[in-house]
Amino acid sequence: MKKSERRVALVRTVAEVPFATDEQLAERFGVSVATIRLDRQALNIPEVRERIRQVATTRRDEVRALEQQDVIGDIVELHLNRYAVSVLSVQSGHVFSRNEILRGHFLFAQVNSLAIALMDANIAVTARTDLKFHRPVYLGEQLRARVDVIAEHYGVVKCHAATESNHDTVLEGTIFVAVEPRGLVLPNSERRDGIEAGD
Numbered sequence: 325m326k327k328s329e330r331r332v333a334l335v336r337t338v339a340e341v342p343f344a345t346d347e348q349l350a351e352r353f354g355v356s357v358a359t360i361r362l363d364r365q366a367l368n369i370p371e372v373r374e375r376i377r378q379v380a381t382t383r384r385d386e387v388r389a390l391e392q393q394d395v396i397g398d399i400v401e402l403h404l405n406r407y408a409v410s411v412l413s414v415q416s417g418h419v420f421s422r423n424e425i426l427r428g429h430f431l432f433a434q435v436n437s438l439a440i441a442l443m444d445a446n447i448a449v450t451a452r453t454d455l456k457f458h459r460p461v462y463l464g465e466q467l468r469a470r471v472d473v474i475a476e477h478y479g480v481v482k483c484h485a486a487t488e489s490n491h492d493t494v495l496e497g498t499i500f501v502a503v504e505p506r507g508l509v510l511p512n513s514e515r516r517d518g519i520e521a522g523d
Contacts, residue, residue: 325353331363342375343400343411345466348490376400376411387441389448395441396433397469404444405481407472410434419463426461431495435485438471439499443481448503451480455497465489471499479503 325333330353337352338344346364350357364371370378376398385404387395397412412418418430432455440448461467468488475482480502487495 327363330355331367334360334363335367335369338369338375342378343372343466343468345372345413345464347464348466372413373398385444389440389443389445390437395437396430397438397467399438399441402441404442405473406442407470408438408442409468409470410438412467412469414461414463414465414467416463424463426463426465428457431457431461431467431487434467434469435471435487435495436499438469439483439485439501442471442473442483443501443503445503447505448481448501449505451500451502451505453497453499455485455495455499458494458496459492461489461494467494469495479505 334349334353337349344352346357346360349360353360363369369375385402387399387402388404392399395410397410399408399410401407401409412430412434414426414430419426432453435455436450436453440450466489469485470487471483471485473481474484480500483499483501485495485497485499486493
C-alpha cells in the first residue's frame with residue numbers, strides 16, 4: 325500500500341475505531357509503530373489517550389457514586405442507570421513482570437468500578453459478583469468493558485458485565501450493586517425483575 329493510500333485508510337480506520345492504539349494500527353497496516361506515529365502527526369490525528377478524552381466528553385453523564393480517579397480505565401460512555409463503557413490500555417504496571425500477563429485484579433476492577441460509576445446515587449457498593457475469566461490478557465492489549473443494568477430489586481441493581489480485546493471476550497458475568505445501602509441485606513425470597521436471592 326502506498327503512503328497516500330495508507331494515510332487515507334488510516335483516517336477512515338481511526339474514525340471507525342477511535343480507541344485503536346498505534347501498535348494495533350501498525351499491525352493492521354503492516355508497518356512499524358514509528359511509521360504510524362509519523363502518519364498521525366502528518367494528518368493531525370491525536371494519540372489514543374486524547375481521542376479517548378474527546379469521545380468521552382460527548383458521550384457521558386457525570387459520575388456520582390465515586391470519584392473519577394477511582395475508576396479503573398477511561399470512561400468513554402456513561403448513561404446513568406442504563407449502561408457504561410470504558411477502555412483500558414494494558415501497560416507494564418498492570419502485568420506480572422515474569423510473563424507480561426495482566427494481573428486479574430485490574431481486569432476485575434475495570435468492570436467493578438464501571439458498575440459503581442453507572443449508578444445514579446451518592447453511594448453504591450458491590451454486593452456480589454459472578455464473573456468468568458475466559459483467557460489471559462497480555463501487555464499491550466486494549467480492553468473495552470461494558471456494563472449494562474438489567475434489573476433492580478429493593479435497592480440492589482443487577483448488571484451484566486463484559487470485557488473484550490480485539491472483539492474477543494476475555495471476561496463476562498454479573499455484578500450486583502447495592503445503591504444507598506443501609507445495613508445491606510440481599511432479598512432472600514420471591515423473584516422480581518430477574519433478580520432472585522442467592523442467584
